[in-house]
Amino acid sequence: MSHDPEFDGAPREKGSQSIVLRGVSKEYRRDEFRIPVLQSLDLSVEEGEFLALMGPSGSGKTTLLNLIAGLDRATSGDVIIHGQNLGRLPETRLTRWRADNVGFIFQLYNLIPVLTAFENVELPLLLTNLSKSRRRENVMTALRVVGLQGREHHYPRQLSGGQEQRVAIARAIVTDPYLLVADEPTGDLDRTSAGEILDLLEQLNREFRKTIVMVTHDPLAAQRAGRILHLDKGRLVDDVSQESQGRIGAAS
Amino acid sequence: MKYFHYIFRNVRRNPVRTLLTVSSLAITLFLTMILVSFFSINSEVTSSVRIYNRIVVLSSQGFAGRVPIARNKEIAAMDGILASTPFSWFGGKYNNETMPFAQFGIDPDTFFTIYDELIVPTDQLKEFKGDKTGCVIGKKLAEDRGLKVGDPLPLKGDIYPVDLNLTVRGIYDGPTNRDRRMCVFNWEYLDELIKNSPQSRTNGGNAGCIVAKCKSADAMVPLCHKIDAEYHSSDTPTLTQTEEAFGKMFGEMMKGLRWVITMISLVVVVALVFVAGNAMAMSLRERTTEIAVLKAIGFGNSLVLFLVLAEAMFVAGVGGGLGAFGCKLLCDTVDVARYSAGFLPFFYVSLANATMGLVLALLIGFFSGIIPAVLAAQSSVINGLRKVV
Structure with a gap:
């Protein structure tokens, strides 16, 4: 178990390992048809990068995110995350790997409605051997990081959309994972709440050195990322870092 | 957790x-x-009656048959038998209620010796023995019906063409897994009424069955064999078994x-x-x-x-x-x-x-x-x- 019992929300340095995809293809079968979704994709993401995936519907953004998060397996090629080739992990170990290394943020928050904010955030910690008091400590720290201290006893229905997403982010970071994956995290929020959530993601990336991969349709949200990948028909068609984008902007 | x-x-x-x-x-x-x-x-x-060392003597025809009352004394006199009593189901109506509780004609002198787990106060037992139309009822029955010693308990015959005008002479109590809603009365009272009734005169002198208490558990099975062997060639052969086996026979039914x-x-x-x-x-x-x-x-x-x-x-x-x-x-x-x-x-x-x-x-x-x-x-x-x- 790689959960850090000393997690206190403070920033820390991680190793320099990155996300590496080599010749990754993914296809689905529908009856007798083979539907290619990703084709011979190569990608490298540095430790602590904030990456946005953009592209039209059906371009393979979510499939790519699922592969990086260990939710799905590539048809061919290697997906190596943090030095671990996910394709070689059996299902049980892959599940364990996700618990230890990945935090998930969903568009519709996907909180458990019958659990309070505290209990929702505590869920991933139930898989650890942490004591009840240590779990409580970590949950409160995560809620403090997302600015929801004092709301721990509220049920999802008693929170606004933005607050629900904050709880979801707290749930994603409570085990102090290496990687955060977010699929349209602001897709269901108004502009103000979306801005707050993006601020939070930026903060997690900047202060806590979390590697973040975010799928979005929103160019404004994508601009918060350090690097933007554009996919079309399962291929990478553009790879723009904000740094170079900044230079282009200055030149024009 | x-x-x-x-x-x-x-x-x-x-x-x-x-x-x-x-x-x-x-x-x-x-x-x-x-x-x-x-x-x-x-x-x-x-299973629980095993400890009481009782045997039940039925007609070989089962419940449909009758056991001549003379057998009671003969069985009581056998070596290894402590006491025996006739046991005759009456099944009368009480206040127009059909079979409201179990009613048996028994021998007042021996019944509470044989069923020694049922306790009746000595003075009440004495009263019962001294009154041929007396009866002893269970504590639960007395509570259900509000009956007390001295109250009349008329039973209208249903199986038999005779009515019993009983008087409560005693109230017995016993373990919780025993029938404490029973009414027992003097078998002779019933027999006299049957003999005097024009419709059933020929049915007198019989008991439904005979229940005997053995002096030891070891004696029960040999006595069952002995009794059946004794009456095997008579007009009224018997089927004798332990009370436990008798109960199981009901279960089999x-x-x-x-x-x-x-x-x-x-x-x-x-x-x-x-x-x-x-x-x-x-x-x-x-x-x-x-x-x-x-x-x-x-x-x-x-x-x-x-x-x-x-x-x-x-x-x-x-x-x-x-x-x-x-x-x-x-x-x-x-x-x-x-x-x-x-x-x-x-x-x-x-x-x-x-x-x-x-x-x-x-x-x-x-x-x-x-x-x-x-x-x-x-x-x-x-x-x-x-x-x-």
Whole structure:
């Protein structure tokens, strides 16, 4: 178990390992048809990068995110995350790997409605051997990081959309994972709440050195990322870092 | 235990559905307890009489036949016999109630020696022995009917064409697993009335059966053989057996009924598995995305399987516990037999039966939850999350 019992929300340095995809293809079968979704994709993401995936519907953004998060397996090629080739992990170990290394943020928050904010955030910690008091400590720290201290006893229905997403982010970071994956995290929020959530993601990336991969349709949200990948028909068609984008902007 | 909170919250997620499932289990287990206890009481009581060293002498024709009263004295005189009494079922009406309680013609001099677990005060027993039209009734019967010593107890003949005008001379008490709603009266009183009745004059001088108490347990079986051998070649051969075997013979008579009830109970249990399974499947279908989220954040297939099964067994356990132990509690606090119109002298649900009911409910929970649990455990995370991640 790689959960850090000393997690206190403070920033820390991680190793320099990155996300590496080599010749990754993914296809689905529908009856007798083979539907290619990703084709011979190569990608490298540095430790602590904030990456946005953009592209039209059906371009393979979510499939790519699922592969990086260990939710799905590539048809061919290697997906190596943090030095671990996910394709070689059996299902049980892959599940364990996700618990230890990945935090998930969903568009519709996907909180458990019958659990309070505290209990929702505590869920991933139930898989650890942490004591009840240590779990409580970590949950409160995560809620403090997302600015929801004092709301721990509220049920999802008693929170606004933005607050629900904050709880979801707290749930994603409570085990102090290496990687955060977010699929349209602001897709269901108004502009103000979306801005707050993006601020939070930026903060997690900047202060806590979390590697973040975010799928979005929103160019404004994508601009918060350090690097933007554009996919079309399962291929990478553009790879723009904000740094170079900044230079282009200055030149024009 | 750290998952109990999550399981409990899911149980409360849809209170109406949970309440209906719990209720259906509780009602079924309640009724199952009644049926199971009815048969187990019979077995339990039959086994418990072993210590009293009693044997029952019937006609070889069974209950339809009669045993000449002369046999009573002959058997009482046999070596190894402590005492014997005639035992004749009367089955009269009381206040127009048909067979309201058991009524037997017995020998007042020996009955309470043979049935020494039944206690009647010495002075009352003396009064009973001195009054041919007297009777002794059980404590429960006295309480049910508000009868006391000295009260008349008229019984209108139903099987016999004679009426008994009895007077209560004593009230006996005894262990809780004995019939304390019985009325015993002097067999001779009944016999005299039968002999004087033009319709049944020829039926006099017979007992339904004879019950004898042996001096030791070892003597019982040899005495049964001896008695039957003694009257084997007579006009009225006998069938003698221990009281326990006699009770089992009654049980055998209900064997068919027991089988039918067991089969019906099994079918009901299977139907209940489907009902509870359907409720569980519906509940999980509504939680497809939640299950996918759990699996995404690291809940393994076996843990998901455990959580769903635990939830199903929790609901079934609560229902079964309420039904089984509720039934026991009811029977412990309320004298259910009183409302059985004389059919049951006493009734209780043993702790073993109630526990068995709870275990049965947990099994129902397990089998109702296994298919939804396996489906949840094997469900695809990607499909569950749909377009989300």
